[in-house]
Amino acid sequence: MDERVECSDLPMELLERIGKSLDTRIDVLRFRSVCNSWRSSIPSSSFHSNSPRFPHTSWSWWLPACLCESTLYRLQRLNPPTPDEGLLLIKVDESNLGNLRLLDPYRNRYEVVSLNLLDFRVLEFTKAYTLKCQCNCHTPTRAGIKKVLKVPNSARTNVNDCAVFIVYSTGILSFAKCEDENLTRVGDQGIRYEDIIVYEGLFYVVDRLGRVWWIREPLELVEFMPRLPRSDLYSWRKYLVDSCGALYVVDRGRDCPKVYKMDRDKPEPWDLVNNLGDRAFVLGNDCCFSVSTEEFYGFKRNCIYFTDIRTSVFNLEDDRFEDLAPLPNLL
Structure with missing residues (x-):
């Protein structure tokens, strides 16, 4: 039987190789907290x-x-x-x-x-x-x-x-x-862009018409999806969100938000979605994401949470905005 090796005795080359595979800051913190040799094998995040x-x-x-x-x-x-x-x-x-x-x-x-x-x-x-x-x-x-x-x-x-x-x-x-020293402008000057996302490892941006563009090297935009049907040119904003591996565009129109799901296999690639099931969308200036209301506490199913200016909640079931219920402190 091979002898057990203490974690502190692992080769530095192996530790450095493991450290290079860590993508999240919390994984880096956990790795460095094991022992002194692990701590010295990789630097803390300098960001x-x-x-x-x-x-x-x-x-x-x-x-x-x-x-x-x-x-x-x-x-x-x-x-x-x-x-x-x-x-x-x-x-x-x-x-x-x-x-x-x-x-x-x-x-x-x-x-x-x-x-x-x-x-x-x-x-x-x-x-x-x-x-x-x-x-x-x-x-x-x-x-x-x-x-x-x-x-x-x-x-x-x-x-x-x-x-x-x-x-x-x-x-x-x-x-x-x-x-x-300077910013580089990307895309057509005559197009108004609304939101950007990383989806399946690639960069996509949506414009005012609801068209989705793929950003490829070198900073070139290629039309990926056509404009949304019944797109509201005067809508307040359009958002991109990845939910369960599918790409959605939320059109926050003057009356009520509309949700569209991308399906490139269909002749009409945009499906109007009236029910998110147990999902909730959280849309804001710094990020957009989707959560399962069955897993996460405090979110209501089939709702969209807008957090960019002041928080508001839109319920897709009855097509109306609701007040955000206060959350108890569970921590």
């Missing part, structure tokens, strides 16, 4: 200690902008008070000073919560990004910006190797690498 800087934007013409990251985590209590208690969703704002602040993911406001992570199983759910004024990274500054997307989205990416796509409220789509 938060030195937030990457990008060219000035329309709201800070004389200052570079800092890319600030928030992470949504799914928490499962190890010893729940009831067997049917659902998963909890928390949002953590990580500043360039390394400080962690807890955000209410439903209302995007800060909460003071004492949380013992030893009581929970913690998994990273998704990430969200904003551009903020360099001189005060604690102040959320989103004026004029609809969405920021970081590439590549990995904890092991060097801070100086990342880049961003920016969708402005004016409909302009721009791209910049870290420390670039």
